[in-house]
Amino acid sequence: MTTTDTPETVDSFAASGDGRIHGLRRMLFRKPGLTTAAVYGGVGIILLLTVIGPSIGPWLADAGCACGWGSEQIDSGHALEGPSGTHFFGTDRSGQDVFSRVLAAPRINLVIALAATALSVVIGVPLGLLAGYIGGRALAATATSELIMRFMDVLQSFPLFVFAVVLVAVRGQSTEIVIIALTIVNLPVFARLARAEMLTVREQPYADAARILGHGNFRLIFRHLAPNSVASSVATVPMVIGFVILFTASLSFVGAGVKPPTAELGGMIRVGANNMVTGEWWPSIFPGVALGLMVLIFAFAAQDIAARMRAVKRAEGLMSAETSVEAG
Amino acid sequence: MLEIKNLTVGLPSRAESGFDTMLEDVSLSVEAGQSLGLVGEAGSGKSLLVHAIGGLLRPPVVPIGGEILFEGQDLLSMPPDDRRLILGEELSLVLPGGRIRLNPLEKVGRQIVRVLRDHHPEMAKAEALERAIQLLDRVGIPDPDKRALAYPHELSGGMAQRTVVAMALANSPRFIVADEPTTGIDVTIQRQILEDFAGLIREDNVGLLIVTRDLGIVAHFCDRVAVVSEGRIVENAEVRTFFKEQQHPVSQELMRATVLERQKAAEWSAAAASR
Amino acid sequence: MTLIAKGLNALLSPFKAMLSSPFIRRRLLFFLPQLFIVTIITFILLKLVPGDIVDVLLGGLSTEVQRNSLREDLGLNDPVISQYFTYIDGLVHGDLGKSFFTGQSVAHDFRDRLPATLEFITTALVVALLIMIPLGIRAGSPKQTGWTAKLDRALSKVVTFYGLLAGSLADFWLALILIFLFYATADIVPEPGGYFALGAEPEKTTGFNVIDSIIHGDGGALKSYVGHMVLPVATLVFVYGGPILKMTITSMAEIQSSAYVENARGMGLKTGTIRWMQFRNALPPIITIIGVIYGFLLGGAVLVERIFSLNGFGNYGVESVLQNDFLAAQSFMLVAAIWVMLVYLIVDIAHAALDPRIRL
Ligand SMILES: Nc1ncnc2c1ncn2[C@@H]1O[C@H](COP(=O)(O)OP(=O)(O)OP(=O)(O)O)[C@@H](O)[C@H]1O
Ligand SMILES: [Mg+2]
Numbered sequence: 001m002t003t004t005d006t007p008e009t010v011d012s013f014a015a016s017g018d019g020r021i022h023g024l025r026r027m028l029f030r031k032p033g034l035t036t037a038a039v040y041g042g043v044g045i046i047l048l049l050t051v052i053g054p055s056i057g058p059w060l061a062d063a064g065c066a067c068g069w070g071s072e073q074i075d076s077g078h079a080l081e082g083p084s085g086t087h088f089f090g091t092d093r094s095g096q097d098v099f100s101r102v103l104a105a106p107r108i109n110l111v112i113a114l115a116a117t118a119l120s121v122v123i124g125v126p127l128g129l130l131a132g133y134i135g136g137r138a139l140a141a142t143a144t145s146e147l148i149m150r151f152m153d154v155l156q157s158f159p160l161f162v163f164a165v166v167l168v169a170v171r172g173q174s175t176e177i178v179i180i181a182l183t184i185v186n187l188p189v190f191a192r193l194a195r196a197e198m199l200t201v202r203e204q205p206y207a208d209a210a211r212i213l214g215h216g217n218f219r220l221i222f223r224h225l226a227p228n229s230v231a232s233s234v235a236t237v238p239m240v241i242g243f244v245i246l247f248t249a250s251l252s253f254v255g256a257g258v259k260p261p262t263a264e265l266g267g268m269i270r271v272g273a274n275n276m277v278t279g280e281w282w283p284s285i286f287p288g289v290a291l292g293l294m295v296l297i298f299a300f301a302a303q304d305i306a307a308r309m310r311a312v313k314r315a316e317g318l319m320s321a322e323t324s325v326e327a328g
Numbered sequence: 329m330l331e332i333k334n335l336t337v338g339l340p341s342r343a344e345s346g347f348d349t350m351l352e353d354v355s356l357s358v359e360a361g362q363s364l365g366l367v368g369e370a371g372s373g374k375s376l377l378v379h380a381i382g383g384l385l386r387p388p389v390v391p392i393g394g395e396i397l398f399e400g401q402d403l404l405s406m407p408p409d410d411r412r413l414i415l416g417e418e419l420s421l422v423l424p425g426g427r428i429r430l431n432p433l434e435k436v437g438r439q440i441v442r443v444l445r446d447h448h449p450e451m452a453k454a455e456a457l458e459r460a461i462q463l464l465d466r467v468g469i470p471d472p473d474k475r476a477l478a479y480p481h482e483l484s485g486g487m488a489q490r491t492v493v494a495m496a497l498a499n500s501p502r503f504i505v506a507d508e509p510t511t512g513i514d515v516t517i518q519r520q521i522l523e524d525f526a527g528l529i530r531e532d533n534v535g536l537l538i539v540t541r542d543l544g545i546v547a548h549f550c551d552r553v554a555v556v557s558e559g560r561i562v563e564n565a566e567v568r569t570f571f572k573e574q575q576h577p578v579s580q581e582l583m584r585a586t587v588l589e590r591q592k593a594a595e596w597s598a599a600a601a602s603r
Numbered sequence: 604m605t606l607i608a609k610g611l612n613a614l615l616s617p618f619k620a621m622l623s624s625p626f627i628r629r630r631l632l633f634f635l636p637q638l639f640i641v642t643i644i645t646f647i648l649l650k651l652v653p654g655d656i657v658d659v660l661l662g663g664l665s666t667e668v669q670r671n672s673l674r675e676d677l678g679l680n681d682p683v684i685s686q687y688f689t690y691i692d693g694l695v696h697g698d699l700g701k702s703f704f705t706g707q708s709v710a711h712d713f714r715d716r717l718p719a720t721l722e723f724i725t726t727a728l729v730v731a732l733l734i735m736i737p738l739g740i741r742a743g744s745p746k747q748t749g750w751t752a753k754l755d756r757a758l759s760k761v762v763t764f765y766g767l768l769a770g771s772l773a774d775f776w777l778a779l780i781l782i783f784l785f786y787a788t789a790d791i792v793p794e795p796g797g798y799f800a801l802g803a804e805p806e807k808t809t810g811f812n813v814i815d816s817i818i819h820g821d822g823g824a825l826k827s828y829v830g831h832m833v834l835p836v837a838t839l840v841f842v843y844g845g846p847i848l849k850m851t852i853t854s855m856a857e858i859q860s861s862a863y864v865e866n867a868r869g870m871g872l873k874t875g876t877i878r879w880m881q882f883r884n885a886l887p888p889i890i891t892i893i894g895v896i897y898g899f900l901l902g903g904a905v906l907v908e909r910i911f912s913l914n915g916f917g918n919y920g921v922e923s924v925l926q927n928d929f930l931a932a933q934s935f936m937l938v939a940a941i942w943v944m945l946v947y948l949i950v951d952i953a954h955a956a957l958d959p960r961i962r963l
Contacts, residue, residue: 150633154640157947159902159939162920166932169924170652246773250906253775254921269776273910276779277795279787288776295771303767382869386860415871423869428862431880433958446872479959495870 036304042297049106054263057100069097071104071263080280090282092271098283101263102290108264109294112175113244116182117237123183124190125233129226131191132198149195152188160185161250168256178257182244189240190233197229204228231312235305242298249291265291329535330381330419330503331357335394337373337380337559347392351376351559354394356537358552360502363529363536365546365567367582368556374539375424377556378507380404381537382421383411398503417447420501424508427488430480436491437461437476443498463494466524468517486513493521503535504528510545522549543586547571555579624962630951637944642694645937646687652929659927660703699934704926709934712919717938718810719798720908720916723832724900727839732893735844738762739851739889744859744881762848769845775906778838782910785834793830796912803827835911839904843896850892854885887954894950898943902935 054071061068066086069075079095081087089098127148135145164181171177201207202225249266251257253273258264260271265287272283338349351373358364366374379385381396383403396403398419403411415421423429431439440460445451451459457476464472467490480488489512496504504525510518526549528534540546546553546567553570555563557578565575574580652659657670657679674680678689693700699709707715742762745755785792793800798812805815805824816825858864858881867877905917920939923931955961 150637151640153944153947154637154644154940157637157641157898157940157943158644159917159920159936159943160899161905162902162917162924162932162936162939165921165924166648166929166936169927170648170929242771246771249773250775253773253906254909255925256921266773269773269779273775273779276783277787279783281783281787284776284779285783288773288780291773291776292768292771296767299767299771384865384869412868412871412873415869417871421866421869423862423866425862429866431863431867431884432960433883434880442872442876443870446870446876481960492866495866 035300039297039300039304042293043301046106046110046294046297049103050110051107053107054104056103057097060100067099069100071096071101072261073097073100080275080283082280083282089286090280092268092283093275094271096261098268098286101268102265102286104263105265105268105287105290106294108175108258108262109245109248109291112179112182112248112258113241116179116186116244117240119179119183120186120240121190121233121237124187125194125230127187128191128194128196128233129198129221129229132195132229133202133221133225135195135199148191152191155184156188161247164247164251165254165256168251173256173259175258178248178251181251182247185247186240186244189236193232193236194229197232198225201225201228231309235302235309237302238298238305239302242295242302245291245295245298265294329358329360329362329399330505330537331395331397332377332381333395333397335377335380335396336392337376337385337389338392339388339390349392349559350389351380354556354559354561356554356561356564358503358535358537360535361529361533362552363525363538363550365550365553366537366539366556367541367543367546367553369578369582372556373559374556375507376559378421378423378505378537378539381419381505382415383408384421413447416443416496416501417499418501419503419505420496420499422493422496422504422506422509424511425489426485426492426512427480427483429492430488432480435477435479436483436488437464440464440476440491440495440498443495447499459498460494463498464491466497467491467494468520469494486517489513490517490521497524500532501534502532503537505537507539508541509538511541525549543582555582624955626962627952627955630948630955634944634948638941641937641940641944642691643687645933645940646690648936649929649933650683656929660929662927694937699937700930702923702928702931704923704928704931709931712931713916713934713938714810716810716914716916716919719812719913720901720904722811722813723835723913723915724839724897724904726832727836727843727904728893728897728900730836731840731844731847734840735848736851736889739848740855740878740882742848743852743855743885744878759852762852766845766849766852769842770849772842773906774838774842774904775910777842778834778907778910781834781838792833793827795831795834795910798831798913799824799827800831831911835907835913838907839900843900846892846896847889850889851885854888855881858884883957886957890950890953890957894946898946901942902939 057069057071057073059068061070067088069087074095075087075091075097076095078087078091080093081091083090087097087099089102092098092101131145131148134141164178164185167181167184168177207225245265248257249264249269252264252266253270255270258267260267268287269284269291272280272285272287275281276284333355335351335354336349337351338347340347354377356364366377368374376385376389380391381403385391391404394404398414401414403414430436437457437460440463441453441456444456444459445453461472461476464475469475469487469490475483475487480491483491489509493506493509496506506525510521513521522545525534525536525538529536536550538545538550550567553563553565553567554561555576555578557576562576563570563574563579570579571583574583649656657673657677658665661669661673678686681689697710699713701707702709702712705712738758739762741755742759745759746752782795786795798804803824805812805821806819808815808818812828813825816822816828861884864877864881867880872880902917902920904915905921907913908915908918909921916935916939920932920935923929923935
C-alpha cells in the first residue's frame with residue numbers, strides 16, 4: 001500500500017544482505033511503530049474481553065453498582081429503555097442490559113473464529129502444500145494436484161452463506177456445527193495460498209541446492225520448502241479471523257448461528273433490528289459498533305503483517321515487482 | 329553537454345533529522361562527441377546516478393543538492409512535464425534488465441512506436457511502425473518485421489535488451505546515458521551495438537555516458553573514465569592515462585580484478601587445450 | 604461497410620486469439636467436470652438431512668398415502684445411483700423440483716426472483732465500479748511532486764482506511780444504520796420494504812423491474828423503484844466497493860514501481876500513455892476481485908434483501924432452508940454455484956484476452 005511504502009523500501013535494503021531467510025521468522029521481527037502498537041493493543045483487549053468479558057457485569061453488580069447486570073439477566077418492566085445510569089447502553093426489547101451483553105459477546109465470537117480458523121489452517125495448508133509440491137511432475141501426481149484444486153474451486157463456488165445455513169439447519173444449531181461450517185468455508189483460502197507459494201518456493205535456488213545435496217522428498221518438504229511456503233497463509237490468518245467473526249454474526253442474524261439467549265453480536269443486532277425502523281437505535285447500534293471494531297482491528301493486524309511480508313519478499317527477491325535499484 | 333555539479337543523493341536518516349547519503353558531491357561532465365565510462369564496484373551508486381539523471385529516483389531516496397545540467401538546463405529543478413519532452417527525445421536512457429523493462433502486455437513493435445509517436449504525434453502510424461522495424465534491424469534482431477509483432481515474453485533476454493536499446497535510439501537522441509546496456513547480450517551483438525554507439529559519437533556528435541563493469545569496453549569505446557566508490561567519484565581520467573597508471577586504490581583494485589579475469593581465461597584455454 | 608467490418612475485426616481479434624489459446628481450451632474443458640462435481644455435492648447434501656426426508660418435507664401432519672406417493676415421486680425407492688441419474692435427467696430438462704413452501708415449481712420461483720436480483724446486484728456493482736476504479740487509480744498512483752502531491756497522499760490515506768472499514772462492516776448492520784438515518788430520522792426515503800411502494804408495481808413481463816417499468820411506460824413505478832433501491836444499493840456499494848477499491852490501489856501501486864513503468868518514464872512517454880499501461884497491467888487482479896464479488900452477490904446479498912424485504916433470490920435460498928424446504932434449497936445451491944462458476948469462467952477468459960502470457 002502506498003502509505004506504508006516508505007519504511008518498506010528502506011527495510012528491504014536492510015534485509016537484502018542474506019540470500020535465504022525464513023520469511024516467517026523475519027516477518028515477526030520488525031520495530032513496532034505507533035499504529036502497530038495500537039493494533040496489537042486492540043487485539044490484546046479483545047483477548048482480555050474473551051476471558052473476562054462475561055464476568056464484568058456481575059462484578060459491577062457485586063461491587064454494588066446499579067449498572068451491573070448479568071449478560072442474560074432480564075430487568076423486567078424496563079424493556080427497550082434508552083441509555084441511562086443503570087443501563088449504559090440501554091435495554092433491548094426483552095429487558096436485557098445491552099452494555100453487559102456487548103462486553104460478554106466477544107467471547108463466543110472469538111472462540112468460534114479462532115477454532116474455525118485454526119482448523120482450516122491445519123487442514124488447508126498441508127493440502128495446498130501437497131498440491132503445490134506434486135503438481136506438474138508425474139502424471140498421477142499432477143492429476144491428484146489438479147483434483148485437489150478443482151475441488152477447492154467447486155467448494156468456493158458454492159453460495160457460502162446458504163451452504164452454512166444448510167449445514168446448521170440440517171445438523172442442528174450448535175457451536176460445533178457453526179465451527180465446522182466455517183472451517184469448510186475457509187479451507188480453500190489456505191489451500192490456495194499455500195499451493196501458490198509452494199509453486200514458487202520449490203523453484204528457488206536453495207530448493208535445488210537441497211535436492212542436489214541429496215535430501216529426500218520428505219526432508220526437503222518439511223525442512224526447506226514448507227517453512228518458506230506458509231508465510232502468506234500466516235499473514236492471512238488475521239483477515240480470516242475477522243471474516244469468520246462477521247460470518248458468524250451474519251449466521252446468527254438470520255437465526256442460524258449462536259442460539260439465544262447467549263450474548264452474541266449478530267444475534268443482538270437481530271434482536272434490535274425492528275426497533276431501528278421505529279427509531280430505537282441502541283439495541284442494534286452498540287453491538288454493531290463492537291462487531292465493526294473487532295473486525296477492523298483484525299483487518300489492521302492483517303495489513304500490518306502483509307506489509308512486513310511484502311518487505312521480506314522483496315528482500316528475498318521472490319516477488320516479481322522490481323524496484324528500480326534492485327533491477328540496476 | 330551534460331554537466332553534473334556537486335550532486336548529492338540520499339534518504340532521510342532514521343537516526344537524526346539528517347540524511348543518509350548514497351551519492352555525495354558527484355561532479356562530472358561529458359561533451360558532445362565524447363564518451364565517458366563509469367565504473368565501480370557493485371552497489372557503489374552508478375545506477376543511482378543514472379536514475380537521478382532521468383528523474384527516476386523514488387522517494388524516500390531524493391536528490392539533496394547539486395545540479396544536473398543538460399545543455400545548460402537543470403534537469404533536477406525542471407518541472408516533470410518539461411523533463412519528459414527531453415527524455416527519450418534529446419537525452420535517452422538505456423536501463424538494464426532486459427525483459428523486465430518492457431510492457432508485458434504489448435507487442436514490442438508497438439512499444440517502440442509509442443516512443444516515436446509520443447514525441448512526434450504528427451508521425452503516421454505506418455511510418456512509425458516501419459521505423460520501429462528498422463530500429464530492431466539496426467540493433468541486430470533477426471527477422472525484425474516478424475519480431476516486431478512478438479510479445480516480450482516471446483523474446484530471449486538478449487533480444488529484449490536490444491529492444492530496449494532500440495527504444496532509446498528511436499528519436500535519434502543527442503545524448504545517451506546507458507546503464508550496462510550490453511549485459512546479457514552475446515559478444516558479437518554486444519560489439520555491434522557498441523560500434524553503433526561509437527558511430528553515433530563520431531558522425532553525429534552524440535555524447536555518451538556508459539555504466540559498465542567491463543574495463544574492456546571502457547578501453548575500446550570511451551574517451552574518459554570515472555571511478556565511483558561508495559557514492560563518490562574517486563578518479564576521473566583520460567582513458568589513455570588511466571590504463572597506464574591508476575591513482576586511486578579502488579581503481580587499482582578494479583584493474584587487478586580485470587587482469588586476474590584475463591589470466592584465468594588464459595589458464596582455462598590452456599587447460600582445455602591440454603585435454 | 605468495410606470500415607465496420609474492419610472495426611469489428613479489430614474488436615474481435617483478441618477474442619479469436621483467445622479461443623485458439625490452449626489455456627482457454629483447458630479452462631473450458633474443466634467446466635463440465637466442475638458442473639458434475641457441483642451436482643454430486645448438491646445431491647449428497649439432500650442425503651445429509653437426518654431422518655426421513657419425506658417426513659421433513661411434508662411436516663408432521665401427513666398421511667401414509669401422501670408420504671408414499673412423495674417417496675415414489677422423488678424416486679426414493681430406487682437405488683442411490685439411479686436416483687442421481689433421475690436427478691440429473693430432471694436438471695437437464697429444466698426440472699428443479701417443487702417447492703413445498705411456495706407450492707410452485709422451483710424453476711418457476713427462480714424465474715420470478717432471479718431477474719430482479721440480477722438487476723439489483725448488477726446495479727450495485729456498476730455503481731461501485733464507477734466510483735471505486737477512478738478513485739483507486741488516483742490513490743494508487745499518487746503524484747510524487749507538485750501541488751497535488753499532498754492531496755494525493757491525503758486521499759490515499761482516507762481511501763486506505765475506507766478499504767479497511769468497508770471490509771469490517773457487516774452489510775446487514777450498515778443497512779440498519781442507513782434505515783435509521785435516512786428513514787427513521789431524516790425521513791427522506793420511502794419506508795423500506797419491497798422493490799416498490801404498495802400498488803406501484805409495473806405489469807410483469809421480463810421480471811427485470813426497470814425494464815418492465817420502461818416497456819410499460821410506467822414512470823410512477825420507475826420512480827418508486829429508484830426510491831426503494833437507493834439504500835439497498837448504497838449498502839452493497841459501500842461494503843463491496845471496499846475490496847474493489849483496495850485491490851485497485853494495491854495493484855496500481857505495485858505496477859507503478861515496476862521496471863517497465865520506470866523505463867516508460869525514462870523514455871519520456873506521455874503521462875496518459877503510462878497511466879494506461881499501468882492500468883492495463885493492474886487490471887487482472889481487479890477483474891478477479893470483481894468476479895468474486897459478483898459471483899458471491901447473487902446468493903450473498905441475502906441479508907440486505909431480508910432487511911429491505913426484497914423478495915430476491917438469496918432470500919429465497921435462506922427462507923427455503925429455514926422452512927425445511929430442502930428441495931428448493933438444493934436447487935438454489937445448484938443455481939448459485941453454477942452462476943459463480945460461469946462468472947469465474949468469464950474472468951479467466953478476460954484474463955486471457957488481456958494477457959498474452961496467460962494464453963499459453
Ligand atoms: N531506496 C533505497 N533505499 C535504501 N538504499 C538504497 C535505495 N536505493 C539505492 N540504495 C543504495 O544505494 C547504493 C547504490 O546502488 P546502485 O544500484 O546505484 O549501485 P550500482 O553501482 O548500480 O551497483 P551494481 O553494479 O550492482 O548495479 C546501494 O548500496 C543501495 O543499497
Ligand atoms: Mg547498477
